[in-house]
Amino acid sequence: MDNAIAFLLCIICQIWLSSSCGEEISTPSNSLTRIEKKVIKLAKDRNIPSIEVSINTKDDSVNFTYHHPDVEKQEVYGIGSTTKFLAAVLIFKLIEEGKLDIDDPITEYVSSVDHIENIQRVTVRNLLNHSSGISDYSKHPEWIEKVINENPPKDFDQKRLLIDSSLANTGTFSYSNTNYLFLEKVVESITNQPFNIAFDDFYQNVGLPEIKMGNSDPTLQSFFAQTAESSQSSSRWKEYHGFAGSAYSNPKELNRFLHKLLVAKTILSDSTITQMKKWIPIQPAPIPIGSGSIGEYGNGVMRLQYKGKEYIGHYGGTLKYQSFVFFNEKTQTTISVTTNCSGRYYNNGFFQELIPKILDGK
Numbered sequence: 001m002d003n004a005i006a007f008l009l010c011i012i013c014q015i016w017l018s019s020s021c022g023e024e025i026s027t028p029s030n031s032l033t034r035i036e037k038k039v040i041k042l043a044k045d046r047n048i049p050s051i052e053v054s055i056n057t058k059d060d061s062v063n064f065t066y067h068h069p070d071v072e073k074q075e076v077y078g079i080g081s082t083t084k085f086l087a088a089v090l091i092f093k094l095i096e097e098g099k100l101d102i103d104d105p106i107t108e109y110v111s112s113v114d115h116i117e118n119i120q121r122v123t124v125r126n127l128l129n130h131s132s133g134i135s136d137y138s139k140h141p142e143w144i145e146k147v148i149n150e151n152p153p154k155d156f157d158q159k160r161l162l163i164d165s166s167l168a169n170t171g172t173f174s175y176s177n178t179n180y181l182f183l184e185k186v187v188e189s190i191t192n193q194p195f196n197i198a199f200d201d202f203y204q205n206v207g208l209p210e211i212k213m214g215n216s217d218p219t220l221q222s223f224f225a226q227t228a229e230s231s232q233s234s235s236r237w238k239e240y241h242g243f244a245g246s247a248y249s250n251p252k253e254l255n256r257f258l259h260k261l262l263v264a265k266t267i268l269s270d271s272t273i274t275q276m277k278k279w280i281p282i283q284p285a286p287i288p289i290g291s292g293s294i295g296e297y298g299n300g301v302m303r304l305q306y307k308g309k310e311y312i313g314h315y316g317g318t319l320k321y322q323s324f325v326f327f328n329e330k331t332q333t334t335i336s337v338t339t340n341c342s343g344r345y346y347n348n349g350f351f352q353e354l355i356p357k358i359l360d361g362k
Helices: 003-018 030-045 082-096 124-128 141-148 156-160 177-191 195-205 251-264 270-276 344-361
Strands: 050-056 061-067 247-249 287-289 292-297 302-306 309-317 322-328 333-339
Touching: 030 050, 030 061, 030 344, 050 251, 050 344, 082 124, 082 177, 082 195, 082 247, 082 251, 082 270, 082 309, 082 322, 124 177, 156 177, 177 195, 247 251, 251 322, 251 333, 287 344, 309 344, 322 344, 333 344
Parallel strands: none
Antiparallel strands: 050 061, 050 333, 287 292, 292 302, 302 309, 309 322, 322 333
């Protein structure tokens, strides 16, 4: 391209962005443009602090962000429990390499859990698909109190003190962050590395360096609201979820992850991906997403049924962030969305209004 023309295009783009009231607009066509307009309107109406969206189809793509005028631009977001999907892919790579079997008892890899009755019968599979029956440390009353008071449990030994001494309904789905806490120890035992280093090295090696475990950037903003009038900063709250929910990334990189894993299939083999999709019903009831629902869980992956279309992936939410990372195999569409707010008000807007607007367009 002629340098003069490129310079003019750059100037025009800067003028457009500076007049867009905190939003960055790309130039996709047809349905993706409509999705973009609807999402940004809802973000403004709902007073969402920041949101970033990346959608790729076989023929088109759109990437856009919105930031409230009072909120600083954000380049990276916590993705909460979508981390479980990413951690499960690492686990299955170890299985492919013959370093682990999905039906191995976890006591071969995890120590200091003898106080949990019948823990010997829990397998790696039970951890991956939340059928272990192990209680969720983050549901213990002390956990949220410590987080809000900026003194959260940081490591395995601190978190295990919040775990019940008995199992409940082993073999049946029961969502528990503790399952992925234990998977950290499995990875450490096999790789002889801290789980966060093993995770970062893996994603660096598969060409996804912008997927990382944890983020120490003190300038990242986040917000929490139970009602429309109660929004407060949660930036100072600290959460240490590890494999259960502490990865950071951005939607463009997360879409690249989906493409590598499920379209190009350069991370895991087709047969391994099939093994990840061994579904069990989510209990006690499916999770609503607008008029659709997530009714089944595989080994680190969710299945969403929405108006006759099927998506696989994972969503995430912490006290600071929310994410939605899903793939439609039939249309070869990848959808990744992140935001830096949580609490009942923002959660409902994200999963029951914003995500449906995106899915309705696809």
